[in-house]
Amino acid sequence: MVTKKKAGGVLESVKTIVYAALIAIGIRTVAFEPFNIPSGSMIPTLLVGDYLFVSKYSYGYSRHSMPFSPNLFSGRIFGSLPARGDVAVFKLPRDNSTDYIKRMIGLPGDRIQVTGGILHVNGVAVQRQSLGPYTVEGDGPRITVRRWLETIPAVAGQAAISHQILEASDDGPFDNTQEFVVPAGHVFAMGDNRDNSLDSRAQNMVGFIPVENLVGRAEFIFFSVDEGAVWWQPWTWPFSIRWGRLISAVR
Structure with a gap:
């Protein structure tokens, strides 16, 4: 017995x-999947050491919604396009496995160009307002750059949306680009840390992102810890947590 x-x-x-x-x-x-931020391409919106939840239902479901992206079907079920300005996770097109997180800037048919550091959407210059200097920490050398409030204008019934970006200069490698025309079934993404982001402007590295590769929309930060925190020193944890970022919406 x-x-x-x-x-x-x-x-x-x-x-x-x-x-x-x-x-x-x-x-x-x-429903939701947790992700952590390992790089500074989305500073100041997302910091290295942020942990956030991504809603999987926001754009419908593809094979990339499931663990290991099994090739069970193509396209999206209950699919919808992201809104301009959404912060979203996607699978890098060149390998369909690496997770990237960027801001959605262009939708199918949009014309995107950067001239002198100024983003243009469908031929209209996006307005930006200076917010003063910003010191970048935790992603390489400590540097001071310029912070701007960028506002994507209302397009096709979508309300205008504002978000912060960083610019080290207006004459970097991606500050003067060709005009990109987003093909059908694709989106165009850029990092908020404009001079330190590998994104759709790098056509041979990231390029246009198939809608099928979208994983979900970033919703809120549930935990955030300074990059200098180490797990084997638990007595330092309370001083390393960024308390002000806990349970904060991603905008």
Whole structure:
């Protein structure tokens, strides 16, 4: 009797673990998935050490909604396009596996160009307002750059949206580009840290992003820790947490 009870107990434990794993996979597939920010391409919106939840249902579901992106079907189910200005996670087109997070700037048919550091959408210069200097920390050498409030104008019924960007200069490699025409079924993405972002402006590295590669929209930061924090020094954790960023919406 003791042996049977022990065997039954092991079986129940295994079943519980399997059920929990299936529930977790289900939530990550259809609802929310956590991501962390390892680089500074989205500073000041997202900092290195931010942890955020991405809604998987925002743009519908593709094979990239599931763990390991199994090739079960093509296209999107219940699909919809992102709004200009959304911050979204996508699979890098050149390998379909690396997760990138950028701001959605152009939708299919849009004309995107940067001239003298100024973003142009469909031939209209995007307005930006100076917010003064900003010191970038935690992503290489400590430098001071310029911070701007950029406003993407209302287009096709979508309200104008404002967000902060950084510019080290207006004459960097990506500050004067050709005009990009976003093809059907694709979007155009840029990082908010404009001079330190590998994005759709680099056509041979990122380029236009197939809508199928969208994973989801960044919703809110649930945890944030300074890059200098180390896990084996738990007594430093309370001083390393960025308390002001906890449970804050991504805009």
